[in-house]
Amino acid sequence: MRPGEITGLEWDRVDLDRRVALLTHKNNGRPREVPLSTRAVELIRALPELGPVFDLSSRQLDVLFRKLRDRAGVKGLTFHVSRHAAITGLSTKLDVLALARMVGHTDLRQLRVYYNESAEELAKRFD
Incomplete structure (x- = not known):
């Protein structure tokens, strides 16, 4: 989630039993449910x-x-970069359509930046 989505989250849009948060104010104007x-x-x-x-x-x-970043001694990390890293990690667990739905991208071309697997890593998926 983006910082504004996190800080704008209200209790009536969180369903802990279903493990879902509903985001109503999105960049593209469409609501989305975040697992x-x-x-x-x-x-x-x-x-x-x-x-x-x-x-x-x-x-x-x-x-x-x-x-917290400075206390941990991590140089140059921004919230946006940490979000990018999280999405990159999720790209190895979710197919492209599920990932697009989760992060709110409507254009699949936006997701290419998060798929950084090498040919060797892709080959291991065949096993």
């Missing part, structure tokens, strides 16, 4: 159900991300 991992559900369940799910602005999220 939540088991760990994400555990973390969200621990939050108080008051106001927005994450009581942060996009700016606050950015500041906290940079503080």
Whole structure:
């Protein structure tokens, strides 16, 4: 999810039993459901159900991300780059159509940037 999608998430758009978050304000104007991992559900369940799910602005999220990045000693990492890395990792688990649906891309050409497998890695999928 993008920072604005995370910080704008309201409790009435989170279904922890189904493990889905509904995003209504998208770049392309269409809502989408985002699947939540088991760990994400555990973390969200621990939050108080008051106001927005994450009581942060996009700016606050950015500041906290940079503080944690610096504390971890990671140089040059941005939220966008971490999102890119997550989508690249998911590209090895989901087919292109499922990945496009999950990340909200309507043009499959946008996803090419996330598929970075070598020919050797692709060959291993044949086994």
